[in-house]
Amino acid sequence: MLRTALLAAGRSRACRAAVERAPVTRELVARYVAGSTLEEALGAVEALAADREVTLDHLGEDVTDAARARATVDVYTRLLAELARTGLAARAEVSVKLSAVGRLLPRDGEKIALDNARRICAAAAEAGTAVTLDMEDHTAVDATLGILAALRADFPSTGAVLQAYLRRTEADCRDLSGAGSRVRLCKGAYDEPESVAYRDRREVDRSYVRCLRILMRGTGYPMVATHDPRLVAIAGRLAEDAGRGPADYEHQMLYGVRDREQRRLAAEGRRMRVYVPYGDEWYGYFMRRLAERPANVAFFARSLLSRG
């Protein structure tokens, strides 16, 4: 219930204004977001790069005008050029939401998103790194996987994200488990109806294990995006059963979440990549993070009440 309400608030303009104004917000946002500028983002990458790899996300989604979609491409192009110039491209790739580069534009949105994503992939290739396409709500999956296939024809290292809470995902894992395919498996962060998604946490976890088994037994490159200790342990066992060494898959976690565990896994010799978001459009991302952790909500609510 609370999760549903928070995710709905994440799409509401009125709630956005209230949350953005709340003094406590800044403190919590700083936990999850590396800063608003490119320099701050690069600083975070530098700090992490000693023992971890990174995927950088320029915050923003659901863009409804073409100029903003083009501006997002420019931001990524500059970011990738800076990663190359500073030598950080060897440790950092980028994550892109197709709705930030035009997927939802009323005319030719998918074509525009493909063209824009292609420009980002070309900039990434030139920098010596790669792009992963974030996955948004279930209505975006077909378009995102279609665009992924088109991009992979020219940029084979472009990665996908699949969400274990969707009933279709086992089949998508089979389709994307072949050689050269980079797949980030996560539980899924949106509020999805029962008709397309498992809503019970245990069912989501079971689906995650089935999906991960398919990816580990395949010939692609699984990216295990979860902070769930049970699933992290199961990933290690499934990799071993499938004869994969530490270089044949990676763990991924979010900036600001389970940092000590991230460092522990890296120290064990596992590949650990951190998803680092930056930029001013943090609202939607932040509300999804709040929804994942009831303790955050309690803290947030208490702070709002105590201030008046």
Ligand SMILES: Cc1cc2nc3c(=O)[nH]c(=O)nc-3n(C[C@H](O)[C@H](O)[C@H](O)COP(=O)(O)OP(=O)(O)OC[C@H]3O[C@@H](n4cnc5c(N)ncnc54)[C@H](O)[C@@H]3O)c2cc1C
């Ligand atoms: C690298 C990465 C990329 C992602 N990309 C996408 C994407 O493209 N599309 C998409 O739908 N979702 C994405 N997600 C989000 C994902 O779907 C989940 O919503 C999120 O990771 C929480 O699920 P969990 O697997 O960590 O398990 P949970 O059971 O939710 O969490 C396990 C434990 O992790 C800790 N934890 C989890 N979330 C938080 C939090 N917000 N704050 C503090 N502690 C927390 C808590 O200790 C919790 O008990 C991504 C996640 C990661 C790690």
